[in-house]
Amino acid sequence: MIEVIDAERCTACDICVNVCPTNVFDKTDGIPRIARQSDCQTCFLCELYCPEDALFVSPFADAPQAVDVAALKEATLLGSYRRAVGWVEESRHLRAADRSYRLFGH
Amino acid sequence: MTKPPDRAEKLSSSAGSVVFDADVLVLGGGPAGTWAAISAAEHGARVVLADKGFCGTSGATAAAGTGVWYVDPSPERREAAMASREKLGGHLQDRRWMVRVLDRTYVQSNQLAEWGYPYPVDDEGKPQRNSLQGPEYMRLMRKRTKQAGVTILDHSPALELLVDGNGVVAGATGLRRQKGDRWAVNAKAVVIATGGCAFLSKTLGSNVLTGDGYLLAAEAGAEFTSMEFSNAYAISPAFGSVTKTLFYGWASFTDEQGSVIPGASSKGGRSVIARALRQGPVYAQLDQADAETRRHMRMSQPNFFLPFDRTGIDPFTQRFAITLRLEGTVRGTGGLRIIDDNCATTVPGLYAAGDAATRELICGGFTGGGSHNAAWAMSSGYWAGQGAAEFARQLGTTSRRQSFRRGTVGLRSGNARPLQGGALARSVQDEVFPYELNYFREAGRLGGALRRLDALWSDASAAGAPDEQELLRAREAAAMLATARWMYRSALARQESRGMHRRDDYPEQDDRYLHFVTTGGLDDVWTSARPLGSKQYAEAAE
Structure with missing residues (x-):
């Protein structure tokens, strides 16, 4: 489930509020708020759409988890999904890296 | 331009x-x-x-x-x-x-x-x-x-x-x-x-x-x-949401003690996994993927690896507990x-x-x-x-036509207790998640579930409208409930096993059921048999 909106990185652009398919976030006067965490379906899409790598979705789908933001940054886990699918400039070539055709028919 | x-x-x-x-x-x-x-x-x-x-x-x-x-x-x-x-x-x-x-x-x-x-x-x-x-x-x-x-x-x-x-x-x-x-x-x-x-x-x-x-x-x-x-169920890590059945084609499945579960497989052996999960935890490890396949997997579906990378599990060399999530x-x-x-x-x-x-x-x-x-x-x-x-x-x-609202459950205001979407959704889940009800079907168990689901419908359709905040949840829960009733009524009507539908009491495919089952209705759910399209044309030509 979504665990972190990093106040240091967040620019209050509210993209996450818009793109979350299950409406987990609320706009505020400042940075968005995780208002309905239990509605999070752990699809990682808010993280993918965050241009500032300010969000972190914990992979635990059914229960909240304590998260150490400093450790996440240290391990460069913030933004790791975006980099893996090529949604950042330096890894754009990965957008066409799908090798599913080598896996089908197994 | x-x-x-x-x-x-x-x-x-x-x-x-x-x-x-x-x-x-x-x-x-x-x-x-x-x-x-x-x-x-x-x-x-x-x-x-x-x-x-x-x-x-x-x-x-x-x-x-x-x-x-x-x-x-x-x-x-x-x-x-x-x-x-x-x-x-x-x-x-x-x-x-x-x-x-x-x-x-x-x-x-x-x-x-x-x-x-x-x-x-x-x-x-x-x-x-x-x-x-x-x-x-x-x-x-x-x-x-x-x-x-x-x-x-x-x-x-x-x-x-x-x-x-x-x-x-x-x-x-x-x-x-x-x-x-x-x-x-x-x-x-x-x-x-x-x-x-x-x-x-x-x-x-x-x-x-x-x-x-x-x-x-x-x-x-x-x-x-x-x-x-x-009644499709997909494999995911027990703690996570990422289902990618294809990749589990390279997995071996083991029980608590680490013994391989005979017949367990992503394709053609998922029911074995469901049965094993009723006895205790089941573990998977993608140990049959060679180095090249592992590389292709990473490139093809990066999010498959998020649950593992973020918990420090190497799914190729370490086993992890899995579950089956209903995809309905x-x-x-x-x-x-x-x-x-x-x-x-x-x-x-x-x-x-x-x-x-x-x-x-x-x-x-x-x-x-x-x-x-x-x-x-x-x-x-x-x-x-x-x-x-x-x-x-x-x-x-x-421009001149009049239109009428057709919504029913959850949309009628009245004096009754408002429809509680969250509680209703959990009650429906209790009838559709269990493998012994939905994965492995049988007349008695389906009938019992249907009686409970029908009672829930009866309550829900008599309930009042919830407040604006809860309205969507109430309608979602009502939709889940209606869906479950069409599913199980149709499952009862098909007294055979065919495709993904499996009946413990009718384990074989039976060509008397080589037809479609149509269903519908809200207060009263009905089913009927309908011939296949190709058969209809054949009969029309005779």
Whole structure:
């Protein structure tokens, strides 16, 4: 489930509020708020759409988890999904890296 | 310069509601809904698309990667692609529809390439178009939908259909959940593309899929078919949401002690896993993937690895506990019954596309993965959009027609206790999640579940309307409940095992049941047998 909106990185652009398919976030006067965490379906899409790598979705789908933001940054886990699918400039070539055709028919 | 497309007209925007006038209203903004909206616009319609979440991230595809039933148009390849599925699907498929879907999917996929979808190119320089990355695909579809002149309403779940005095669908109304008000769209035709129902199981990307479109279509009198083929379960890490059944083809499955579970397999042995999970934890390890396969997996589906990378598990060398999450009708083959080549339903002016519609025509009683459903979404979306645009054009002017709200449960105010969506959803889950009820079916257990579900329906339909905050949850729960009742009533009617439907009390396929099961109704759920399309033609020729 979504665990972190990093106040240091967040620019209050509210993209996450818009793109979350299950409406987990609320706009505020400042940075968005995780208002309905239990509605999070752990699809990682808010993280993918965050241009500032300010969000972190914990992979635990059914229960909240304590998260150490400093450790996440240290391990460069913030933004790791975006980099893996090529949604950042330096890894754009990965957008066409799908090798599913080598896996089908197994 | 090309002429800008005609847009749906915003009629009024007073406090508490916004009203649009359109030719075609599409409910749902996943693959089927976006293809339908683009197709309707290309066929001259003014289109509004309303999505419960955000068009571009909503639905089972956006969060995942999906295969696509894209087959080169050589006769041998096409024949093999069709033949390979017929036994799995229990011989319920219709060859004519398989041919149409293969043709249409080929055209739509090549269209995606022209639009700039970054399909990979293999070592021989040949583009490979039988797989799509969900986030990339749906981001592109949102853009193309906007460029087609479609008005997109995000975070705008539909609540009920509008129908005119002749029973012709006339639009819908819903909530704008981030604005705290309502929308209404007066439309000449409506496409239901709201997906299937996965019962809030948290299978990847599927919690928006609660059968909402089924419920409002049923309230307008629509019928369903093949709803017994609704017990697909997908493998995920026990703690996580990411389901990717394909990759578990390289897994070995073990019990608590580390002993290999005989017969357990992702393909053809998933029921063994379900049985083992009833006894205790089951572990998987993708130890059969060689180094090259591991690399391909990482490239093909990065999000598969998020749960592992973020918990420090190496899924190739370490075992991890797994579970089976219900995918219901999302990866089933049942849905709204369609009656012609344009995906019209039994209600005039109402069309269905994608997982909201039946996939029995190409899948019969089994669909192993996204591949066929993805092909169906593109194809049925295209046809439903075209059909809806054509219906709207023939209807002509509708400025004088009156429309009536068809919503029922959760929408009637009264003195009764308001409908409690959260509690009702959990009660429905208790009847559809357990393997002994849904995966392994049997008359006594199905009957018991149905009695409890019918009692829940009776309570829900007598309940009062919840407050605005809880209204969506209440309607979602009611839709899940209605879906469960159509599923189990149909499952009782099919006294055999075929496709994904398995009956402990009738373990064999029985050709007396080589027909479809139609179902419908809300207060009283009914079923009836319907001959296969191919059989109907044969009988007509005699």
